[in-house]
Amino acid sequence: MGKQINVALIGNPNTGKTSVFNALTGLNQKVGNYPGITVEKKEGVCKLPRGVKAHIIDLPGTYSLNASSLDENVVIELLLNKNDKDFPDVAVVVSDVENLKRNLLLFTQIKDLEIPTILVINMADRMAYKGISLDIDVLEKELNTKIALVSTRKKTGIDDLKNLITNFRDLPTQPCLNAREIDPDYFTRLQSAFPNQLLYKLWLVITQDVNFGNVSRKEVDALDDFKTKSKSDLKRLQQKETIKRYQFINNTLKKGQTIDLAAAKDLRIKLDRILTHKVWGYVVFFMILLLMFQAIYDWSSIPMDFIDGLFASMSEWTKDHLPQGQFTNLIAEGIIPGLGGIVIFIPQIAFLFLFISILEETGYMSRVVFLMDRIMRRFGLSGKSVVPLISGTACAIPAVMATRNIESWKERLITILVTPFTTCSARLPVYLIIISLVIPKGRFLGLGYQAMTLMLLYLIGFGAAIGAAYILNKVLKIKNRSFFVVEMPNYKLPLFKNVALTVIEKTKSFVFGAGKIILAISIILWFLASYGPGDDFNNAEAIVTSQYSKENLDTETLQQHIASYKLEHSFIGLTGRAIEPLIQPLGYDWKIGIAIVSSFAAREVFVGTLATIYSVGSDEEDTIKNRMAGEVNPILGTPLFNFASGISLLLFYAFAMQCMSTLAVVKRETNSWKWPTLQLAAMSSFAYIVALIAFQVLK
Amino acid sequence: MNTIIQNILVVTALVLAVAFLVKKFFWTKKASTKSCGKDDCGCH
Incomplete structure (x- = not known):
């Protein structure tokens, strides 16, 4: 066959969706952003039987198709737009065996979009522990779909899921709920106004204000012979829809699921009593x-x-x-x-x-x-x-x-x-x-x-x-408060694969994200430290040699003095000297000043900058730490990195807004330069004052 | 000859480094307005 199919992985948060994604794709995954917005987009490739390849998108976790956040909007827009290059050939809805009732709400909504849909019931290994038993045949019949009973922890069911994805064309696409049941009169009129469109899609266009194909909310509103309802009426119909869906889910689960509460062993309650205790x-x-x-x-x-x-x-x-x-x-x-x-x-x-x-x-x-x-x-x-x-x-x-x-x-x-x-x-x-x-x-x-x-x-x-x-x-003066709901997932033993992938991904993004900036800054800093304007820099050798001509220095010491003189008169040295009066009261010298300025690009650049500055002109093999430990404060004659200056630096970095990228994101999120400017000024001033007090008290 | 080549390489590295940082911090890409398919579906 050799064809690639698009698979959308959808589910409520905490259903183990990412574990299923990791199990399907392994290391063949990449993380990016959806175009134009900053919602994380995770995609990967999975090899299926009969040479079929699946392009799998791990969509943001959502509780329903009634979007209330940007993340959830991404899911709806993808599922409604057949022209999207990522539009799924098959949707895989991941649910958690312990929260099947709640998870099935999203499943029924996606099924009603008439996209071939597979239901994954994850965490199957917890069924015996929780006294849950499922009749898969009955559930498949009632939900009119195919089900994969999966345990990513025990690595079971993934092959069944791959087979189901491969044979996605055999999946029935009949909806779970006939949308007309919500309000027969209104939905009949809606369908007559758009006879060629899927009724449930039209309903989502009206309630979610998302567009698809050539139908938009404005077009629906503009029709003379079809009057849409007021916002409160639409909300009422949405509630009715949810009730209808839960009635359907309850009836289905009555037939296909039994829970023996006596058999359920709940360690969770005992652990929660301690771990969420107020002391x-x-x-x-x-x-x-x-x-x-x-x-x-x-x-x-x-x-x-x-x-x-x-x-x-x-x-x-x-x-x-x-x-x-x-x-x-x-x-x-x-x-x-x-x-x-x-x-x-x-x-x-x-x-x-x-x-x-x-x-x-x-x-x-x-x-x-x-x-x-x-x-x-x-x-x-x-x-x-x-x-x-x-x-x-x-x-x-x-x-x-x-x-x-x-x-x-x-x-x-x-x-x-x-x-x-x-x-x-x-x-x-x-x-x-x-x-x-x-x-x-x-x-x-x-x-x-x-x-x-x-x-x-x-x-x-x-x-x-x-x-x-x-x-x-x-x-x-905040007056309005938002409510706070947090879902407490069950306690689980961590999956090695998930932990390993997170560590690899985060470490990689730290090294490569900062690494490129550090590489570029290291090159510029080296250039600025190795070249300088005027005679002082160009004639450094002659000036230093004549200065020390009477002292009979050995060649190595003389070379060190020349290198130090050149560094002080290089571009970077002159810049550092210019800002030195500002940072001297904090216990820093001009080299630390340069490192602070350059680390505005990214804080971690601080160490790389000092490593580069201390290496220029040095012929000795030495570690960064030893070089820093050997630096001497030219005024006080004490080690430059001592307790007072060290604590001052730690506090400076704890409070200073030393990150250009964060400021850019704050600007974008607040849509104004006012807030990032205030943030920069307030944090930097506070950091400076605290660092100043720390050094002056401790020195 | 060696000195000239080494200097050229230094200047090239410097130009690339500056260009990278300018692109990274000062170049703002225009967000795509059509991200959802071949036709103008107006999706936002």
Whole structure:
């Protein structure tokens, strides 16, 4: 056959849709955005029997086709538009065996669009545990479809699903509900006005205000002989539709599903009693955080040391084996140290995402959201703000976009403005290198000081976010509140494949997303540090040699003085010197100043920049950490990275709005330059003041 | 000769790096208005 078919994977959130997607596609998947909007688009390829290839799209989770968010709109627009290149040949609706009743609502709606639809009943391995038994033949007959009973955990049912997708042409397309039953008179008139259109599609066009084919809501409204109903009447009909659907689902499940409550063993209630407890819940969460940060430190030290040494050797090897010249210097002193500054953090980033992914997979993260909602409400944020704040630990950009499901504009705005305070993964490299330089390695009650400092920085970030929200809440005077509903999924053992894919995907996006920027900045910085204007730079050798002519220095020391003089009079040195008065009170020198300025592109650039600056002109093989540890404050004569300047830098990065991309996203989400400008000014000023106080008190 | 080639490579790398950053941070792509098929279905 050799044909490719489009398969849309649809389902309620928390039904294991992504696990089914991973099971079908393996590593043949890519993540992008839907054109023109920023909703994540996951697609992959699956090989089916008889040489058929399936192009699978994992659509955003939705509870029904009555869209209330941008994510849900994506699902409807794809299903209504036959001209879309991704329009599915077959829809696969994923449901959870424990929530079949609720999940079937979406199934019946999609089935009514007359798209060949397969029902996947996932998490089948939990049936015995929950006392559930299903009569698949009866359910298939009642729902007029084919069912795949799947357990992605036990890896069962996936082959059956592949066979069903391959034979999608045999699937019946009769609807579950005759739309006329909702309001016979109204729907008869609607059908007569558009005799060639599918009735349920027309209904969605009217109620969801989405267009398809050549029919739009405006056209429906414009028809003289067909008067559509008022908004409240349409809402009433929608409610009637939902009731009709649930009547159908109840009747179906009565025939095909039995639940023996006596057989159900519920560990969930017992666990929830502890994990969402108003005291123990927070204690457990705090302990988990402590263990997580300790493990990040303990487990990643060996691979990090290895990577650090490897990049230092690579620089040395490049200088020794490539022809001498400026391009070789660029590679050895600019590109390799710059990239080394980011690659070194792969182990810690991977461990961080490993833990986050495990917490999400087990269902614990939803409990954290629930716990945090209690705190949030006191600071004037809605529970829905918790999701952006927690996802901000990965990156502020998707976190700012995740605020779209907050209905109240003011609550949404506050969440957008405070989210960049949460510690994102880009801050991690900065924190880790500074902590390793200024915080001792000792332990207290088995927990390392360094790990505790890192955890403290995460808590400071979170505290700053809710503190800022409290102030904004008072200033902006929020009156309207949105309600907060969070679904508590069942506790599950994490699936290794899902965890591994998340870790790979997140680490890859961290390395490649930041890596390209760092590569480009490393090249520019190396150029700016290796060239300079005027006689001071061009005659550096002669000037330094005559300066030290009476001191009888050995060649190596003299070369170091020349390199240092050249760096100070290079383009970057002159720029650094110009901004030095501004940052000197914080305990930084001009090199740190350059790193702070360049890290405005992305925070993690800070380490790469320092690695590049310290490498220019240096012939020694050395690690980034050792180079930074060896830097001396020219005024005080003490190590540049000492406790006072280190804490000052950590606090500066904890609070400063050092991310160009986040500002761009805030501009797009608020549709104004006013908010990102205010955000930049407020966060940067606050960071500067706190860093200044910290250095002046601790020095 | 070697020096000239190395300098050319340095300048090329620099130009590419600057162009990449300009494109990344200052170049705004126009969002597609027709994303849903071959005909003008007006989908938004």
